Amino acid sequence: MDDFSITDFASARTAGADALRKRIEHHLVFSFGKDRNAAQLTDWRLALSRAIRDEVVVPWFETTRRVYRQDGKRVYYLSLEFLIGRLLHDATVNLGLEDKARAAMESIGIDYDRVVLDEPDAALGNGGLGRLAACFMDSMASIGLPAYGYGIRYDHGLFRQGFDHGWQTEEAEDWLAQSHVFEFERAEAAIPVGYGGEVVPGSGDSARWNPAETVIAAAYDTPIPGWQGKWVNTLRLWAAQPTRAFELSAFNRGEHVAAATPAILARTISRVLYPDDSTPQGRELRLRQEYFFTAASLRDILRRFEKQYGDLSLLPHKVAIQLNDTHPAIAGPELIRLLVDERGLSFDAAYDIASGCLNYTNHTLMPEALERWSYDLMRHVLPRHIGLIERIDERHASDCAAKGRTISADVRAIDHGEVRMGNLAFIMARRVNGVSALHTELVKQTVFGELNDLHPDRVVNETNGVTPRRWLYSCNPPLRTLLLDTIGDRWISDLEALEAVAPYADDAAFRERFAAAKRDNKRRLSDFIARRSGVAIDPDAMFDVQIKRLHEYKRQLLNILETVALYNEMKRNPAADWTPRVKMFGGKAAPGYQMAKLIIKLINDVAAVVNTDESLDGRLRIVFPANYNVSMAERLIPAANLSEQISTAGMEASGTGNMKFALNGALTIGTLDGANVEIAERVGPENIFIFGLNTGEVAALRGHYNPGEFIENSPRLREVLGQIETGAFSPDDPGRFHQLTDNLRHQDWFMLCADFDAYFDAQRRVDAAWKDPAAWVRSAILNTARSGWFSSDRTIRGYARDIWGADPSA
CATH class of the missing domain: 3.40.50.2000 (Glycogen Phosphorylase B;)
Incomplete structure (x- = not known):
């Protein structure tokens, strides 16, 4: 699409609510085939979502052009979860279109708040790990950091929870039953991912892996706009698809179920988040999931890099890969495999390049939560990788010996018939980070004590943060209004500016307004609880x-x-x-x-x-x-x-x-x-x-x-x-x-x-x-005023400086 065809399409960001209304009505008819008089709430929500997505495309394309012009380092964030929640209101707010969207929907006769509440949550995560990844995507875009997020496009996510006489029940999420209008399918970016099979030795360090089965990782891109829409990054999610959709010959033989079985098994990989791993089948599926998205992401990263550069030695200077927990820890041996087997590098050269790109965030001090796979399972699912992990252990031991250090079995990636993904991630990482000051010190002393002693400069701290756009500006309109009236809007992009609120903790009139904002939120929650419970x-x-x-x-x-x-x-x-x-x-x-x-x-x-x-x-x-x-x-x-x-x-x-x-x-x-x-x-x-x-x-x-x-x-x-x-x-x-x-x-x-x-x-x-009450509200105000340091913008700037060596544009 050329510049004329993009910029010639009137933007609601400059043309106003009427232009947005016309865009909404256009999509209602031409994108979703609905007559205005017959349209239901969901139809209007889909039409508004498509209209808002239109507004993201121009800055999205311009961001891509700027990234290529600037020729700096790019960040790739690999996470098994991205708990992004609803996207419509988030994008509308970040683009500065909330007031216009409200006015446009009001002119149509539809309540904007009802529309945004109609959107299902994207079932792409479970808890803090996934929500942190989502906050980081918002912040990377808001500070202008060139970044891609990579994960899995789960059909059903974790599960929809219910209660039956107080017992938890689990049902499949159906968030994709409706069109997910914020994503773009990228058929040209599909990547084959193999499992099992045999490994045939090649020349030098290389080998030829002949997988017994292959699935296709299909790419779906969601643009992630930062604050004010000045920078838009991409979340690329992979869906597992079969190499052949249907076995016609089996069907014609009357084997109707068998004809569809290969497709069903392939799609199982991206069916649910965290399959129950209490069975051998569940453990194998989880390992397949983790390799699936990691392998597809690394191939995509290399493809993008090689399109612009010819010298693989530049990879650590142009690419920073962040492993969010141990789920993508197979990235070390997989990146080495791609460099050795498919690009002809020696193992040592590939090891040096890979360890210059990879970084690992640790999220737990509990040894049982640091993933371990049986040696036999890893060899069965990824036969080429088990040999590379053994080579990684040998290289690490050799490097330590060269410094006069010997290593114990406790720090090896393979020991006692297990592949220990935490150790593997640490060994292959340029930097390892904890996520709070206390946690980082405990990482050094406990789960990775010996590895930290061997590599004392590797562990750094980056205390977590949250995006103020979603977690204050967007979710708390009463408090947002009070803060804007009192100290202006600088805090939205510089959360530490909230410190200016602290003196108002002793202002009785401000305390009264703060308490009223809290009670307004409590009243709305009370109504919600009454309806739900x-x-x-x-x-x-x-x-x-x-x-x-x-x-x-x-x-x-x-x-x-x-x-x-x-x-x-x-x-x-x-x-x-x-x-x-x-x-x-x-x-x-x-x-x-x-x-x-x-x-x-x-x-x-x-x-x-x-x-x-x-x-x-x-x-x-x-x-x-x-x-x-x-x-x-x-x-x-x-x-x-x-x-x-x-x-x-x-x-x-x-x-x-x-x-x-x-x-x-x-x-x-x-x-x-x-x-x-x-x-x-x-x-x-x-x-x-x-x-x-x-x-x-x-x-x-x-x-x-x-x-x-x-x-x-x-x-x-x-x-x-x-x-x-x-x-x-x-x-x-x-x-x-x-x-x-x-x-x-x-x-x-x-x-x-x-x-x-x-x-x-x-x-x-x-x-x-x-x-x-006065003292309580005073303390509450001071909690808000002094929480500005806990912004994910601050956290991401720390990652960019201390870990990635990447330069934000804002």
């Missing part, structure tokens, strides 16, 4: 929120145990001046994670008792709306008064929910874990509620921890466990939760018992603080 909640009660994936280390169980203890105290002293409180939970448990699913059931069973106890007079409510996702977070976070960040110290790498809550004026109750440490430093100890063991105390207690002693010394905890064990919340099945309570009494790896009393006491400090 059928539970009436008081907007003037404290909204106490814990939203994150269900995992024992995140300690939703600690939260509900304390809630039961509070319930008991309220029953014993009904006339006391109890703080009205709504306990809100949100999150999904992995389908095969039985303990997490049991915790969900316990929360819902306790809710069933508490919410129907009329003696409480509504002063305590528990709600757990099903199917937590980005869109639900955008409702919950602006309305929260208290943010629950209560993980076992030393186990949460960073967190980003903690940042979003503080940014939106919620006070944190939490342990000194992950980024809570840095939040506490910035907001001040008087504006946060810290409790419990710290990382050093957890480590010191670990070897001789006896949870029974803590239970015996805590009458409240002893009472709560006794109630649960005798069926107070499960009279139909008194033994339902014995697995949970037995674990707490005899193992309690996550030290809930040790922290229970401190947590209960911290919650009573919260109650006391709530009783002084």
